[in-house]
Amino acid sequence: MIPLIKLVDIYKTYYIGEISVPVLKGISIEINTGEYVALMGASGSGKSTLMNILGCLDRQTRGDYILDGKEVGRISGDQRAQIRNHKIGFVFQNFNLLARTSALENVIMPLNYTSSGLSASKCRQRGLEVLDEVGLGDRADHTPAQLSGGQQQRVAIARALINRPPVIFADEPTGNLDSKTSLEVMEMFRNLNKEGITVILVTHSTEIAEYAKRTICISDGVIISNDYHGREES
Numbered sequence: 315m316i317p318l319i320k321l322v323d324i325y326k327t328y329y330i331g332e333i334s335v336p337v338l339k340g341i342s343i344e345i346n347t348g349e350y351v352a353l354m355g356a357s358g359s360g361k362s363t364l365m366n367i368l369g370c371l372d373r374q375t376r377g378d379y380i381l382d383g384k385e386v387g388r389i390s391g392d393q394r395a396q397i398r399n400h401k402i403g404f405v406f407q408n409f410n411l412l413a414r415t416s417a418l419e420n421v422i423m424p425l426n427y428t429s430s431g432l433s434a435s436k437c438r439q440r441g442l443e444v445l446d447e448v449g450l451g452d453r454a455d456h457t458p459a460q461l462s463g464g465q466q467q468r469v470a471i472a473r474a475l476i477n478r479p480p481v482i483f484a485d486e487p488t489g490n491l492d493s494k495t496s497l498e499v500m501e502m503f504r505n506l507n508k509e510g511i512t513v514i515l516v517t518h519s520t521e522i523a524e525y526a527k528r529t530i531c532i533s534d535g536v537i538i539s540n541d542y543h544g545r546e547e548s
Contacts, residue, residue: 316383317344318481318512319368324377324387326363326535337363338374339535345514347480350507352515352526360535362485365516369402369483370394382480399428403474403482407489409466411458411473418454421445421472428477444472448502464495471502481512488522500525 326338337360345351355361366372367379370386373394379387386397398404411420422441425432432440445451448468458466467487474482484503488496504525507513515526523529524543531539 315346317380318347318349318382319343319345320378320380321368322378322380324364324367324374324379326360326367326372327375337535338367341377341532341535341537343530343537343540345512347512348507348510349528350504350513350515350526352517352523352529353532354517354520354523354529355532356518359532361516361532364532365483365485365514368514369404370398395427399424400477401479401481403477403479405467405470405474405482405484405487407486409458409463409470409490411466411469413458416455416457417445417450417461417469417472418442420458420469421476424473424476440476441472444475445469447475448472462495463491464498467491467495467499468502471499471506475506479511481514482506483514483516485516486518487515488517488519496522 321341321343324338324341325336328335328337341364353361353364363372367374367387374387377387378385381397382401386394418438418441421444422437425437442451442454445454448471450465450468450472453461453465461469488499491499500522503513503515515522517523526543528542529539530537
């Protein structure tokens, strides 16, 4: 099987004037299509930098990043934007919804950047479909201020799904949610994974990481463990 994601000896160094700050120090991992992986690490471990590279939001200093068979670490910014728009969905801790925009308009916004060729009515139809999938079909016209935190995160998940990407990156997606709502959101990710979507989750919480089938732990810019949970799905 050809891995969906392959990192080979990835280094990332930031430069502040003449001072170099190494963050990633030789990361090599493979993630196959359909996996559910948690990236864990303390603040400053390098996990967010790694997520940014995996999500084509940043590029490595050295090493190879192969996504879906293509080296993407050294392509142009415009090309990386195309990959983000077509192959990757993002879910963030702070939801990142536009405040004065309806749930539906927030969801379909990524379609404006993909040259999808869909008419306005088709975009709306697809948006309503994904809102239905996350249980918010009756909240399409509500603005974020009219939604609970959990509902806002469901809108963000729907937005991540709108382009039908093969992989979703979730960066501390339950960080601003209460315990009950966190469990509901994590069940949603589990169900998406059961449907074949690759899910990569960044978290500092062992409890949240247990929802994944595999946990990669990072410390001081290197991988210190890469473990499969080995449990059966209920």
